[in-house]
Amino acid sequence: HVCKVVNPKKDIEIINLEVSLADLATVEKRLTNVSRDAKRGDKAAIAEEAVLQKILPALKDGKLASSVSLSPEEEEVLKSLHLLTKKPILYALNKKSGGKNLDDLKDARFEETVRYIVQLGSDYVIVDAKTNEEVKEMEGSERQEFLKELGADDGIDLLIKKSYEVLGLETFFTTGEDETRAWTIKKGSSAREAGAAIHTDFRDKFIRAEIIFWKDLLDAGSYAVAREKGLTRTEGKEYAVKDGDVIEFKI
Numbered sequence: 001h002v003c004k005v006v007n008p009k010k011d012i013e014i015i016n017l018e019v020s021l022a023d024l025a026t027v028e029k030r031l032t033n034v035s036r037d038a039k040r041g042d043k044a045a046i047a048e049e050a051v052l053q054k055i056l057p058a059l060k061d062g063k064l065a066s067s068v069s070l071s072p073e074e075e076e077v078l079k080s081l082h083l084l085t086k087k088p089i090l091y092a093l094n095k096k097s098g099g100k101n102l103d104d105l106k107d108a109r110f111e112e113t114v115r116y117i118v119q120l121g122s123d124y125v126i127v128d129a130k131t132n133e134e135v136k137e138m139e140g141s142e143r144q145e146f147l148k149e150l151g152a153d154d155g156i157d158l159l160i161k162k163s164y165e166v167l168g169l170e171t172f173f174t175t176g177e178d179e180t181r182a183w184t185i186k187k188g189s190s191a192r193e194a195g196a197a198i199h200t201d202f203r204d205k206f207i208r209a210e211i212i213f214w215k216d217l218l219d220a221g222s223y224a225v226a227r228e229k230g231l232t233r234t235e236g237k238e239y240a241v242k243d244g245d246v247i248e249f250k251i
Helices: 008-039 043-060 072-081 108-119 129-134 140-150 155-167 191-195 200-204 214-220 223-228
Strands: 090-094 123-127 169-175 180-186 208-213 233-235 245-250
Touching: 008 043, 008 072, 008 108, 043 072, 090 155, 108 123, 123 155, 129 155, 155 169, 180 191, 191 200, 191 208, 191 245, 208 214, 214 223, 214 245
Parallel strands: 090 123, 169 245
Antiparallel strands: 169 180, 208 233, 208 245
């Protein structure tokens, strides 16, 4: 470690300070421009200036912009700046499989780090970066068997799943003779909204959707068998798509 000591909480503080300073430069530059318009009585500029002045002290103090409580209207004003410290943050805590890791040793530094991440309103995932680098070319059972022998988790898989969770995303599938595709949508999207991920026609001309859970379809072996067993169902445009649904859109 560049600091010659392992202290993950300190690492996070350094990273957060760097992104806070980047946001501080963005906000100060924007304030310079907005203040001129605010002095001329521009109502939109006045509103934006007030929001920027509200988060400025936090950024100067090295805190995240997300630590400042804002109303929905103020949040909307701030969106155009795309501040780094307003984005959801997911921390990857690196460990070595079979090594003397802070979590395995129940070291106070690990507990302190987790408490700090929760305090920030963020989330984390534990990965073995080195092992996952070594298995990046492997696939399927070979990859899983190798990881099992090392006593390691599939960190990339965990990272992807946690990222989807943090961002409020989920996946549905379409499948046919030629290909099977996965589509990413916002969690809680309606069937009609989900169709737009494929093509706007599936949203605009939506009639109904045939739904089946992915495992039920695989276990059945085909749509024909799944239908015979009553595993498929028809849903309307307001149906809330579930993670892992396989959908056939009718337009």
